[in-house]
Amino acid sequence: MISPSIDPRSGFCAVTKTFYSIRSPVPLPSPSLPLSFPSYSFSLLPSPLPSHPALIDASTGETVSYPHLLSQVGSLTANLLTHFSISKGDVALVLSPTRMDFLVLYMSLLSIGAVVSPINPALTPSEISRLVHLSKPSLAFATSLTSQKLPSGLNAILLDTPQFKNMLQTTPTNFENMKQIEVLQSDLAVIQYSSGTTGRVKAAALSHRFFIAMTAGYLGTQSLSST
Structure with a gap:
């Protein structure tokens, strides 16, 4: 009321x-229910999965189906946990132009409780260095070109390589024996950055609960508009 x-x-x-x-x-x-944003999002999908594409690249016409999307998220998540020293609470910097596999990357990182820190690849190396100082990432995801802007000493996984593509398609055989990671809604999910119009750029922390509420709010709006 x-x-x-x-x-x-x-x-x-x-x-x-x-x-x-x-x-x-x-x-x-x-709020007390352990729930990551990816888990919440995927729980909203109908069964059987939709027949129309989940992702469409408007410039090339390339599409990704819902089953393929979920399979890629699972494979990448397994490879990140098995082969790389990234765990819950670690910040993963993403420095790349928009790509079809962005959603897979973001959902995989959030599924294991890692914190996504996207950075505009058009920034200068000095600007990127300041954002790295703010978020303190343990790992970066970049391309062959954008990786040249990263500070020295920060390990990077290149998104435009056959190795990364393979991580989307194959699952390590020993992954099933790994302990599942509990992600809370209050856990940090994303670090975004202000435009710096009133001073130096600042970092803003967003939780899984924030994105869950955003999604629920959007679905509520869609329901109202369809009635």
């Missing part, structure tokens, strides 16, 4: 001088 002091049309409260949402509350999972 909206407070009498809040304008029902704008959500503005004259008492607190604050705008409040006038939308109905979004149903969310209990």
Whole structure:
């Protein structure tokens, strides 16, 4: 129920001088439930999976089906845990132009509780160095060209190599014996950066719960628009 002091049309409260949402509350999972954003997102998919593509590259016409997408996420997750020293809480910097495998990379990293730190590849090496100083990544994902902008000493996995493509297609045989990682909704998911219009660039931390709420809110809006 909206407070009498809040304008029902704008959500503005004259008492607190604050705008409040006038939308109905979004149903969310209990905050205490261990749940990563990828797990929540994939739980929303119907069974059987949709027949239309999950991803489409408008410039090339390349498509990725839903079964292929989920398979790639599983394979990459297994390879990251098996072959690389990346674990829950580690920051993974991503320095690359937009790619078809971005969603797979992000979902894989978030599934194991790693923190994604995307950086604009158009930035200069000095600008990138400052963001690296802010987020303190343990590993970077880049391309053959963008990796040249990374500070020395930061290990990088190159996305435009046959080795990375193979990580999307094959699963290590010993992965089934590895312990599953529990990710909490309150765990950090993404580090984004401000534009720096009012000073030096700052880092903003976003949790899994934030993205779960964003998705639930979007689905709620879509439901309203279809009625």
